[in-house]
Amino acid sequence: MAESTWEVSEPKKLTFDDPVTALSVRIVNGTVNVVGTDERVLAEQGGARLEISEIQGPPLIVTRTGTTLTIAYEDLPWQNFLKWLDRKGHRRSAVVSLTVPAGASVEVGVVGAGAVISGIKGRTEVRGVNGDTTLVGLAGRVSAETVAGNVEAQAVTGDLRFNSVSGDLTVVDCGGSSVRADTVSGDMVIDLEPAGRPTDIKVNTISGEVAIRLPHPADAKVEANTASGSVSNAFDDLRVGGQWGAKKITGTLGAGTGQLKAMTVSGSIALLRRPPAEDTYGAGHPAPASAGTAPAGAAPPGRRRRRRDAGRQEGALTCPRSSPTAASASTCSSCSTRRPATATR
Incomplete structure (x- = not known):
């Protein structure tokens, strides 16, 4: 060869x-x-x-x-x-x-570097020590593994796998077959697109917080548990129960074709409902093109001091201005509408 x-x-x-x-x-x-x-x-x-x-x-x-x-x-x-480990102690950098x-x-693979990957239909695998990664419009299977690096994925339609120690995961307009995510202290925000496939989500974290926004109507069997954190639920068909410190959200949405399983030990769990498009934009008025790729205010939860009371109302996710994802066509009260950043060629 x-x-x-x-x-x-x-x-x-x-x-x-x-x-x-x-x-x-x-x-x-x-x-x-x-x-x-x-x-x-x-x-x-x-x-x-x-x-x-x-x-x-x-x-x-x-x-x-x-x-x-x-x-x-x-x-x-x-x-x-x-x-x-860089045993030679070289000072190095490249764009x-x-x-x-x-x-x-x-x-x-990145060590202390940022990565942007867009428009790939084949398999994508990312490994990062402490660099942040942005994934846009990927159609193949996606695997991301980090130590402390955050991952933001937008309009990903392939299966998504994420593993991290302290990195956060933010998924916007997820239309893939499944999402599997595991962290130690990293937080997870997952936003499903309205016309996506049946829900197939399994996420686990020890001290991270979880926020998942489902389309309306949703179709999934739901089981969400936290040992000592709080729970928030926007669906009337789901039950909130538990005693002492442990709490859980269980039930079936729609026909229960899909599945949603979320577990955290000390973190909070929020299940949010995406408003129907006609309620958001009005009957007879189609949603703008940008709305399909960046829901209002979808963003990583950031650190706990700014997350505690965020995302409690129906369909709302946190919107810290410093978040790269929050800059993509967000329409919350504190952010002006902006077009999503695109990778340079």
Whole structure:
């Protein structure tokens, strides 16, 4: 299998004429931006493109093996990525932007770096130590594993898996088949799109808080438990029970085709109801195009001091102004309407 290698120690642009079906990026500090584009359009533009606009420290090694493209530091392997330590003490940073076919599979590993991945239809896997990740419009299976990094996912239609120690998960307009999330102290906000598939959500956390907004009408068997936290429920068909410190929300919404299971030890749980579109925008007036991709005020819960009383009213999620997701077409009383940020190409 033919292999080509470039050692990049200064800003550089590369174009790859041959097809790229798999991408792997591993960097320390800086930013990774991956954009999936229609293969025919990409071919007209000369093929997959890589731009390293900033780089400090050791060089990045760019390797093309068959149809697999890898951009990484030589001493930063994918295996045991989350346990990696920079034993040489290098000061390093890079800003990497890539445009690849939408059908490619993508692996991105970041240590102290931010990542934005958009428009990918193939499998996407993200590993991060303490860098935040934004996922937009992904159609394939998505797996994200972090130590302290937060993950925000918007309009993801594939299965989503998330594991973190203290990172938060925010999912906006989720239309995927299923969501599985586990954290130790990270919080989770999950917002399901109105016309999505049957609900299939399982989330677990020890001290994190959970807020889930369901479409109306919803269709799921619900079981939500907290050992010592509070609960909030916007559905008349669900029962709130429990004694002493433990509380639970149980019942069936609609035909009960889907499932929703949420468990936390000391965190709070809120089940919210998304208002019907006609109630929000008025009969005969279609919702604006941006409303389908960024519900009002959907945002990560942030830290507990600003979450305690948030999201108690019907259909409302927290809206801290500092949240990147809150900046995407939010229409709460304290935020002006803004268009969602898009990944640069």
